[in-house]
Each structure stands twice: as structure tokens, then as C-alpha cells.
Amino acid sequence: MLTDYHVHLRPDDPGTTAANYFTAANAERYCESAEERGVKELGVSEHVHRFTAALDVWEHPFWRKNAVDDLDRYVEFVREETDLRLGIEADYIRGTEDKMANLLDRHDWDYVIGSVHFLGEHAVDIDDQTDVWRHESSAERVWARYFEALAQSALTGMYDIIAHPDLVKIWGSARPAPSRDPQYYYEPAIEAMLEAGVAMEVSTAGLRKPVGEIYPARAMLEMAVDAGVPIALSSDAHTPEHLAFGYEQALELLGDCGVRQIAVFEKRRRRMEPLG
Numbered sequence: 001m002l003t004d005y006h007v008h009l010r011p012d013d014p015g016t017t018a019a020n021y022f023t024a025a026n027a028e029r030y031c032e033s034a035e036e037r038g039v040k041e042l043g044v045s046e047h048v049h050r051f052t053a054a055l056d057v058w059e060h061p062f063w064r065k066n067a068v069d070d071l072d073r074y075v076e077f078v079r080e081e082t083d084l085r086l087g088i089e090a091d092y093i094r095g096t097e098d099k100m101a102n103l104l105d106r107h108d109w110d111y112v113i114g115s116v117h118f119l120g121e122h123a124v125d126i127d128d129q130t131d132v133w134r135h136e137s138s139a140e141r142v143w144a145r146y147f148e149a150l151a152q153s154a155l156t157g158m159y160d161i162i163a164h165p166d167l168v169k170i171w172g173s174a175r176p177a178p179s180r181d182p183q184y185y186y187e188p189a190i191e192a193m194l195e196a197g198v199a200m201e202v203s204t205a206g207l208r209k210p211v212g213e214i215y216p217a218r219a220m221l222e223m224a225v226d227a228g229v230p231i232a233l234s235s236d237a238h239t240p241e242h243l244a245f246g247y248e249q250a251l252e253l254l255g256d257c258g259v260r261q262i263a264v265f266e267k268r269r270r271r272m273e274p275l276g
């Protein structure tokens, strides 16, 4: 079994609209690509910040700029016009847990993906004035804050999958790296995922980013596997071409780390299936 659950039907580029991308024809392009690449379990997980309902949760300028779609209509579209599993990528924003839980509770998802993109008002993956690296003094601080937030996200109980678990490395050598062994940062996050009973995502999206590496780093994946955290596999595709991108490399890494089973989701119930 191969999965791709962390998938966006609509690219992040400005000007793309739900009317153009939340269509049966566009979904079909993804299904065809999945079939070609041997992905049996395909689901979509649009960014929560794309939906107007997200502004009841958080009013960050980036969200205000992006929140234009109707969440109910997205859910209805996926359920009624496609065979895709229904998911959503919902940020963990400290202090908004109750509001985000209310938003998520309104729909019957197959899975909810939790992401840490923001630390306070600042982002780990946006290269503009909101970039956390322009506001923090040290790599140690950024990494510590990122992995603390990751642990907290797992412990909210809102999520089935913790996405791109070491996203903080996205810029690669273009940002400073902490001098400590990264395992120091990974460990509490892995413990939290284990305690919360959530799956950790292995994402090939990092291969397409400046860091040029799968999320997470091998050392973090090994820790998760040793601890017994279930592993989910996705590409974070924003186009059909990126579906299952780099899976050969992911399968090699997963195999090396002793992962034999992969998490599969339906109506927020997880089961494990043989990987491959």
C-alpha cells in the first residue's frame, strides 16, 4: 500500500480560485496521477487558512489575505464529486486550540493533519517580513520554539497526523543551524506524538525545497520508529505532477529505518497496512 494524504488541489499561487481547482475534472487529474504512481489511498487536505471560517480562529494578515473559500462547500465537493479521502491541513496556533477544535468538529473528516507553520506571529516557511528568522536571535531559540510547538500540537488531540515534522529546516544552509545535536529537539516531540497516539508524516515535500531533504531527517524518523510512533506517507503535492514525488527515495529511507507498515485513515480511524 502507498498513500498520499497530504495533497492540495489548488496551488498556493495568488489568483488561483476554488472555482477553478475544486472541480471533478481537477480531482480526476490527481486520481490518474495516483494510479500511474501506484498510490492506492489518495486524499486531499486543503490549508485551513484558505477558508473564511479560519478567520474565526485566527486573524493573522497572511490568513486574512488567503481566507476566501467556503469550508462547507469544499467538504461537500470532496464528498459528493470525488472518491478522494477528505482531510484538512490545520495549523497549530498556540492559544487558538478551542476555536480550531470547534471548526474541525463541524465536519466528518477522514483525517486531520496538524502543521506548525507559525511560531507566534512569525512563520518558519515564509520568506518575507513574517519570517521567524528575522525576529529571533538564535538558531537554538527557533528550533526549540518550533519543536515545542510540534509537541504541543500533538498533545491537543485535534490531529491524526503530524505533518512535515522538521519543517524548521526548510531553508537548509540559508539559515543558521543549531550547534546542539538535533536529537535534543526531536525527543520531546516524539514523546508527545507517542503519548497522543498520533501518526508522524514522512513527507517528500522537503526534496522540492531549499533543504533538498525528506521531512523528517533520518535521525528523527529512527527515533519515531524506535518509539513505536505510526508513520504516514505523503508528498504535500500542490499539483498532480507532484503527487508521490520522490517516493522511491522515501521508500528506501523508510525501509532502512525498519518501517514495514503505513498508516491508513478512514473516518478518523487509523489502521496499519503493509508498506510498498
Ligand SMILES: [Zn+2]
Pocket: 089, 115, 117, 163, 164
Ligand atoms: Zn504545511
Ligand SMILES: [Zn+2]
Pocket: 006, 007, 008, 089, 236
Ligand atoms: Zn500542505
